Amino acid sequence: MIVRRGCSEDLPRLTAHDDVRDDWIKRCIELGEYFVAEQNGELVGFLRFSRFWGKIPYMDMIRVLPSYRREGVGTALFHAWERAMIEEGVGHLMTSSEWAEAEPQAWHRRNGFKAAGSIDLRIVQPSPEIFFVKNISGIRKG
Template sequence: MIVRRGRSEDLAWLVDHDDASEDWIGRCIQFDEYFVAAQDGELLGFLRFSRFWGKIPYMDMIRVLSSHQRAGVGTALFRAWEDAMIEEGAQHLMTSSEWAEADPQAWHRRNGFQAAGSIDFRIVQPSPEIFFLKDISGVRGG
């Protein structure tokens, strides 16, 4: 398996597998805000990120095809993103999940994130959103 930045040739696959609009996906590819995992030329999953307040790397979405879940694809995507953000000099990583999503929360904690607060967005989703932070300030890129 290889993990790399998303490229324009990934657009159709990402449109089929991400909930974002095609325009947004294209914008994110243009700004290097996707990582994709591939094996034998087939995409297995992706990680899309942005920057909270224009500064803190924020993992917007990580998704792995159901046939490849629990095989290390998500962890490989996360590690590639984390390494890239360390190289760029980021001090923290940020992500979130809905309050009712126990499995994603456990995954965030296993990967070093700590809960940092929540916001009630029930006007657009059924439960509050929990935000997670990971301090990477002590890690230096090479």
């Protein structure tokens, strides 16, 4: 498996598997806000992030194609993102999931995230959103 930053050639594959508008995907590619996982030249997963308050890397989406789940793809994507953010000198990472999603929350905790609060967004989703933060300020580069 290869994990790398997304590039313009990935646009058709990301458009097929991400649930945001094409122009947002293009924007994220241009800003280096995608990591993609490939196996035998096929997209098997991706991680898309943005910057909370324009500063804190926030994992918007991590998606692994169903036939590749539980094979370490998500963890490999997360570690590539985390290493890249450490290289940038970032102090914290953020992510979130719906309150009712026990499995994603357990994954975040296994990867070092701690719950940091929640917000009720039931006007757009069925349960509140819980936010997670990971302190990476003490992790060395390289």
